[in-house]
Amino acid sequence: MPEKSLDVVGIGNALVDVISPTDDAFVEAQGLVKGSMTLIDTEQAESLYRAMGPGVEMSGGSAANTMTGVASFGGRAGYIGKIADDQLGEVFAHDLRAVHVAFESKPSTLGVPTGRSLILVTPDAQRTMSTYLGVSELLAPADIDPDFVASARITYLEGYLWDRPEAMEAYRKAAAVAHAAGGQVALTLSDSFCVLRHREAFRDLVADEVDVLFANEAEITALYEVPSFEDGLREARRYCDLVVLTRSERGSVVAGGDEVVAVPAEPVERVADTTGAGDLYAAGFLFGLTQGHDLGTCARLGSIAAAEVISHVGARSLTSLARLAERYLS
Amino acid sequence: MPEKSLDVVGIGNALVDVISPTDDAFVEAQGLVKGSMTLIDTEQAESLYRAMGPGVEMSGGSAANTMTGVASFGGRAGYIGKIADDQLGEVFAHDLRAVHVAFESKPSTLGVPTGRSLILVTPDAQRTMSTYLGVSELLAPADIDPDFVASARITYLEGYLWDRPEAMEAYRKAAAVAHAAGGQVALTLSDSFCVLRHREAFRDLVADEVDVLFANEAEITALYEVPSFEDGLREARRYCDLVVLTRSERGSVVAGGDEVVAVPAEPVERVADTTGAGDLYAAGFLFGLTQGHDLGTCARLGSIAAAEVISHVGARSLTSLARLAERYLS
Numbered sequence: 001m002p003e004k005s006l007d008v009v010g011i012g013n014a015l016v017d018v019i020s021p022t023d024d025a026f027v028e029a030q031g032l033v034k035g036s037m038t039l040i041d042t043e044q045a046e047s048l049y050r051a052m053g054p055g056v057e058m059s060g061g062s063a064a065n066t067m068t069g070v071a072s073f074g075g076r077a078g079y080i081g082k083i084a085d086d087q088l089g090e091v092f093a094h095d096l097r098a099v100h101v102a103f104e105s106k107p108s109t110l111g112v113p114t115g116r117s118l119i120l121v122t123p124d125a126q127r128t129m130s131t132y133l134g135v136s137e138l139l140a141p142a143d144i145d146p147d148f149v150a151s152a153r154i155t156y157l158e159g160y161l162w163d164r165p166e167a168m169e170a171y172r173k174a175a176a177v178a179h180a181a182g183g184q185v186a187l188t189l190s191d192s193f194c195v196l197r198h199r200e201a202f203r204d205l206v207a208d209e210v211d212v213l214f215a216n217e218a219e220i221t222a223l224y225e226v227p228s229f230e231d232g233l234r235e236a237r238r239y240c241d242l243v244v245l246t247r248s249e250r251g252s253v254v255a256g257g258d259e260v261v262a263v264p265a266e267p268v269e270r271v272a273d274t275t276g277a278g279d280l281y282a283a284g285f286l287f288g289l290t291q292g293h294d295l296g297t298c299a300r301l302g303s304i305a306a307a308e309v310i311s312h313v314g315a316r317s318l319t320s321l322a323r324l325a326e327r328y329l330s
Numbered sequence: 331m332p333e334k335s336l337d338v339v340g341i342g343n344a345l346v347d348v349i350s351p352t353d354d355a356f357v358e359a360q361g362l363v364k365g366s367m368t369l370i371d372t373e374q375a376e377s378l379y380r381a382m383g384p385g386v387e388m389s390g391g392s393a394a395n396t397m398t399g400v401a402s403f404g405g406r407a408g409y410i411g412k413i414a415d416d417q418l419g420e421v422f423a424h425d426l427r428a429v430h431v432a433f434e435s436k437p438s439t440l441g442v443p444t445g446r447s448l449i450l451v452t453p454d455a456q457r458t459m460s461t462y463l464g465v466s467e468l469l470a471p472a473d474i475d476p477d478f479v480a481s482a483r484i485t486y487l488e489g490y491l492w493d494r495p496e497a498m499e500a501y502r503k504a505a506a507v508a509h510a511a512g513g514q515v516a517l518t519l520s521d522s523f524c525v526l527r528h529r530e531a532f533r534d535l536v537a538d539e540v541d542v543l544f545a546n547e548a549e550i551t552a553l554y555e556v557p558s559f560e561d562g563l564r565e566a567r568r569y570c571d572l573v574v575l576t577r578s579e580r581g582s583v584v585a586g587g588d589e590v591v592a593v594p595a596e597p598v599e600r601v602a603d604t605t606g607a608g609d610l611y612a613a614g615f616l617f618g619l620t621q622g623h624d625l626g627t628c629a630r631l632g633s634i635a636a637a638e639v640i641s642h643v644g645a646r647s648l649t650s651l652a653r654l655a656e657r658y659l660s
Contacts, residue, residue: 018421021648054398054425054646057387068384087417087443091348095384113417316384318351 004153004183006102007075007290011144011174012063012158013136014081014105015115016088018055019275019313022120026052027128034122037129037191039163045132048118057088058314059095060117061136062190062279063158065315067101069283069305072321075290078102078148080174084135088114095316105143108135119275121313127275131160140166141173149174150181153290154212156282159190159219162198168205175209186212188282189219196222212242212289214282220245229253233260242289244299246281252302254285254295263299266307276315280305284321301325334483334513336432337405337620341474341504342393342488343466344411344435345445346418348385349605349643352450356382357458364452367459367521369493375462378448387418388644389425390447391466392520392609393488395645397431399613399635402651405620408432408478410504414465418444425646435473438465449605451643457605461490470496471503479504480511483620484542486612489520489549492528498535505539516542518612519549526552542572542619544612550575559583563590572619574629576611582632584615584625593629596637606645610635614651631655 027034030048040048067077079096083089085107092114096103115134119127139161149155155178161167175185187210189195195202202223206213213236215223220232229245233255236243242256251264284305288298304324308317357364360378370378397407409426413419415437422444426433445464449457469491479485485508491497505515517540519525525532532553536543543566545553550562559575563585566573572586581594614635618628634654638647 049424052428054389054428055421056644057421059384091385091387094379098382098384314386 004151005076006078006152008067008070008154008156008286009078009080009149009152010063010067010156010158011080011161011171013061013115013131013133013160014064014083014092015061015117015131015136016092017058017060017117017119017275017315018049019058019119019121019273020053020055022053022122024122027120027122032120032128032130034128035126036193037131037160040130040132042132045116045118045130048130052118052120056313057091058316059092060315062160062188063156064096065276065279066156066283066286068096068099068316069280069321070287071099071101072317073284073287073301073305073325074322075287078152080105080143080145080148082108082136082139082143084108084110084112084114086113088116104145104148108138110135110138112138121273121275125271125274125310127273137164137167139170141170144170144174144177146177149177150183152178152183154184154186154286156186156286158188159194159202162194162201168201171205172209179209184211185209186214186286188214188278189223192218192222195219199223206236207239210240212244213240214244214246214278216246216248216278244285246278252281252299254299256295259295261296261299263296263303266303268307268311271310273313274310276309277306279315280309280317300328304328334481335406336408336482338397338400338484338486338616339408339410339479339482340393340397340486340488341410341491341501343391343445343461343463343490344394344413344422345391345447345461345466346422347388347390347447347449347605347645348379349388349449349451349603350383350385352383352452354452357450357452362450362458362460364458365456366523367461367490370460370462372462375446375448375460378460382448382450386643387421388646389422390645392490392518393486394426395606395609396486396613396616398426398429398646399610399651400617401429401431402647403614403617403631403635403655404652405617408482410435410473410475410478412438412466412469412473414438414440414442414444416443418446434475434478438468440465440468442468451603451605455601455604455640457603467494467497469500471500474500474504474507476507479507480513482508482513484514484516484616486516486616488518489524489532492524492531498531501535502539509539514541515539516544516616518544518608519553522548522552525549529553536566537569540570542574543570544574544576544608546576546578546608574615576608582611582629584629586625589625591626591629593626593633596633598637598641601640603643604640606639607636609645610639610647630658634658
């Protein structure tokens with residue numbers, strides 16, 4: 001790879017999480033599907049917020065979580081996403097910059113508020129997300145700073161942003177810039193419902209632009225309409241140099257070139273909240289990749305980061321991932 | 331006591347906490363006194379926020395925390411405090427109403443934002459608070475709804491509000507209304523520096539209006555300029571029907587009439603964050619009082635609530651205090 005000032009730039013929905021413990025009955029009564037992400041509008045957001053219990057606000061957003069993870073490992077990370085000039089936008093920007101993730105996007109003054117994700121955590125530690133995208137969904141090609149993207153070895157895109165045509169264009173632009181500058185493009189499919197809504201567009205993007213694909217079992221089988229994990233893996237390998245599939249407590253499988261590596265999940269004493277597991281797995285994997293580690297080590301770093309984040313409430317790591325990695329790498 | 335629709339109404343600074351783990355060196359470098367509360371202005375708040383690490387936002391405010399605790403015990407609580415019509419104000423109001431604390435104060439449209447407390451938690455679980463009061467400090471007599479205050483058996487005032495003359499007047503008004511309606515007035519001294527700044531005004535209020543006084547060792551000795559805890563207790567008993575003094579891990583001492591009761595602290599496996607310990611102790615005590623329990627039981631309920639809140643990050647209880655109390659009371 002050419003010399004770059006950043007290891008990874010993430011692009012995604014800039015969101016603040018509102019995390020609230022609840023029970024299965026409440027999730028059901030609200031008509032939500034446990035474990036999934038649902039997009040909601042202003043009215044639905046107000047109604048759900050009124051009904052739910054007290055919350056804790058923490059910066060979130062899938063790709064942003066991943067970038068804080070890369071930074072926690074000691075990697076050089078940047079982020080592009082749309083916030084408003086409001087209090088939640090300030091919180092979001094602060095929490096990125098406080099961990100040294102480069103974030104230069106100017107707050108929008110359109111009057112549309114910063115997006116938020118209402119996250120209900122059930123006693124089984126599963127998270128059910130209802131996301132009000134707010135201004136984050138207005139990400140457009142003009143928001144993609146070519147120099148910023150070109151400065152990164154890997155440009156990492158989150159599938160969640162895929163719900164708007166302008167965001168798709170922004171992704172296409174970022175991917176083109178990244179490749180032209182000798183960088184790689186990585187994509188996470190984010191959510192199986194998101195994949196179902198945009199299957200063709202996702203398939204095209206993966207075939208045309210994606211070097212490193214992250215997905216879980218539900219997402220990869222939804223993308224290729226295949227019955228099994230193995231079929232999904234085989235299909236994805238036809239299009240991407242590197243396919244990284246996670247399987248929750250069953251660990252992950254990585255395929256690159258002729259190599260296929262299966263890595264177990266890190267043991268966790270007590271799973272408190274699965275929010276951010278996939279985001280932090282990607283952080284560890286991407287960090288490993290930019291450091292030139294072999295695929296097994298990359299996957300292992302992903303597992304370590306995922307294990308840390310599910311052991312507490314919140315989608316960002318609370319301890320130094322560099323220190324955890326040191327223990328493993330030494 | 332006469333029939334009342336509320337058990338306790340709390341009046342205080344409506345604040346959102348921004349909680350961030352840090353180390354002693356950072357607290358020192360910022361010129362802060364560990365364990366204390368410092369008032370900061372807009373500029374200081376911006377500078378400290380820029381310097382500090384990522385945070386978690388949770389509704390706070392001393393008396394508001396106490397009211398959520400009363401509600402968690404199953405008591406009927408209300409709250410008066412000033413928020414702005416901004417995102418943090420919405421969060422604050424939601425988190426009170428979500429636990430059924432009556433909160434009718436209209437958001438201010440003056441353009442001054444909702445107040446926040448930047449709370450640094452060191453590895454020893456101590457909290458150091460830098461509070462930007464924002465609109466909360468504009469609480470004035472007009473904000474005291476006489477019917478609302480009169481509907482409560484106990485009106486609970488936090489000392490933190492004492493830094494503005496208008497707030498003092500608001501307190502005087504609330505106390506007069508409460509007494510006229512046959513209710514009691516409780517006050518917590520909140521912070522020894524706060525007491526030092528307004529010693530005479532506090533002494534007058536205690537002598538004139540306070541039936542139940544809450545304080546810790548540093549606060550009570552500062553109030554009466556006496557060398558020892560015992561001297562402070564003796565002095566306070568001259569003015570208040572009920573004196574409730576907390577001593578961190580050494581438990582609490584309660585004096586009422588001829589009775590003096592010492593109650594040990596509840597054991598806690600691991601203290602994570604002492605924020606809210608005093609607030610939740612007061613919640614348990616006040617709840618017990620409104621239920622007609624003896625002083626020892628009231629103090630014990632306080633200890634139970636304090637132990638719950640210091641076992642995790644954040645100043646409000648995460649589990650049902652009613653359930654914890656049930657175990658003790660049965």
